[in-house]
Amino acid sequence: MRLVITTGCAPRLESATDFKRFSLRLDLVPGHDHLTALAPVGEADGDSHAWVRPDALRALSPHAGQSDWEEGFAAMLRFAAQHGWTDAHGRIRAHIESTEAAIPVAPDVFRAAMRRFASGVCIVATGAGEERCGMTVSAFTSVSADPPLVLVCLNRASSAHARLTGDGVYSINILAAGQAExxxxxxxxxxxxGAARFDARWQQAAHGAPVLRDCLQSLICAPSARHEAGSHTLLVGQVIGTGGGAGRAALLNFDGTLQPTGQAA
Ligand SMILES: Cc1cc2nc3c(=O)[nH]c(=O)nc-3n(C[C@H](O)[C@H](O)[C@H](O)COP(=O)(O)O)c2cc1C
Structure with a gap:
C-alpha cells in the first residue's frame, strides 16, 4: 500500500490491499514543510523517513473491518516488526518519496476560469422550524442513477455547513428563472x-426537510458520503424523493451573473 499526502488534500491510501510493500509519497507545494504535512498520520524521522500510525492507515482504508483485509494488515505489521521497522508505539517506518507538486494557480485566476462554466443554481436546505438553514449552491451534479446519488460542494465557512453535513435529510431545490432574489x-x-431566510414559499416535506414550493425541481436526499477537499465538503446524498417539475425557464449562473435560460420544451 502507498500513503499519499498532497498539499491541500486529505491523505489517501492507494493499493490498500497490497500488503507486500509500504511507502509514503509526499507531493508538497514548495514552501510547505513535511513535518506539518505528516502530522495527521504520524511523525517525520529526519528528512527521508517517517513513523506512520497503523490506526491512520486503517482509517483511510475502504476495506478496514473486513476480515481478509484485517488479516493481511496484521500480517504486514508483524512482518514490519520482525524486521525492526516499527517503533515502541507500533508505528511503521516508511521511506519518504518526495515529489514537488505543481504550483496551483492563484484563487482569482481559478475563479475567473470557473466563471466560464455555465451552471444551474440550487438552494440546499435542512431542518425544521427555527432550526431551518440553507445556502445557495451551484456546485451540484448528478453522480449515479442506480443507486440515485447527487453531489453538492459546501464551503465549510458557510453558516449552514455544520447542519447540512450532519445526519439529517436535506433538500436540493433547483431554482427557476425569476428566483435570483x-x-x-x-x-x-x-x-x-438562519431560519429567517425561509418564508411562506417553503413547506416541510414528508421526510422532514424544507422544500421550495415553486422551484423547478426538488430532490430530497439522505446523506450517503462526505469527503473533505480544500475549503469545501463534498456531500453525496441518496435521492429519496423528488417533486416539482414545471416546464419553465431555469436560473443560470454564468460569467458572474444570474440569468434566465430558454423555456423548457
Ligand atoms: C450563484 C451562487 C452560487 C454559489 N455556489 C456555491 C457552491 O456551490 N458552494 C458553496 O459552498 N457556496 C456557494 N455559494 C456561496 C454560498 O451561497 C454562500 O457562501 C453561503 O451561503 C453564505 O452563507 P452564510 O451567510 O449563511 O454563511 C454560491 C453563491 C451564489 C450567489
Whole structure:
C-alpha cells in the first residue's frame, strides 16, 4: 500500500490491499514543510523517513473491518516488526518519496476560469422550524442513477455547513428563472440569516426537510458520503424523493451573473 499526502488534500491510501510493500509519497507545494504535512498520520524521522500510525492507515482504508483485509494488515505489521521497522508505539517506518507538486494557480485566476462554466443554481436546505438553514449552491451534479446519488460542494465557512453535513435529510431545490432574489438571500447577500431566510414559499416535506414550493425541481436526499477537499465538503446524498417539475425557464449562473435560460420544451 502507498500513503499519499498532497498539499491541500486529505491523505489517501492507494493499493490498500497490497500488503507486500509500504511507502509514503509526499507531493508538497514548495514552501510547505513535511513535518506539518505528516502530522495527521504520524511523525517525520529526519528528512527521508517517517513513523506512520497503523490506526491512520486503517482509517483511510475502504476495506478496514473486513476480515481478509484485517488479516493481511496484521500480517504486514508483524512482518514490519520482525524486521525492526516499527517503533515502541507500533508505528511503521516508511521511506519518504518526495515529489514537488505543481504550483496551483492563484484563487482569482481559478475563479475567473470557473466563471466560464455555465451552471444551474440550487438552494440546499435542512431542518425544521427555527432550526431551518440553507445556502445557495451551484456546485451540484448528478453522480449515479442506480443507486440515485447527487453531489453538492459546501464551503465549510458557510453558516449552514455544520447542519447540512450532519445526519439529517436535506433538500436540493433547483431554482427557476425569476428566483435570483432567493439565490442572493440564501447566499447571505441580503443580510437575512438562519431560519429567517425561509418564508411562506417553503413547506416541510414528508421526510422532514424544507422544500421550495415553486422551484423547478426538488430532490430530497439522505446523506450517503462526505469527503473533505480544500475549503469545501463534498456531500453525496441518496435521492429519496423528488417533486416539482414545471416546464419553465431555469436560473443560470454564468460569467458572474444570474440569468434566465430558454423555456423548457
Ligand atoms: C450563484 C451562487 C452560487 C454559489 N455556489 C456555491 C457552491 O456551490 N458552494 C458553496 O459552498 N457556496 C456557494 N455559494 C456561496 C454560498 O451561497 C454562500 O457562501 C453561503 O451561503 C453564505 O452563507 P452564510 O451567510 O449563511 O454563511 C454560491 C453563491 C451564489 C450567489
Amino acid at each position: 432567493l439565490a442572493m438571500r440564501f447566499a447571505g447577500q441580503t443580510g437575512i440569516h
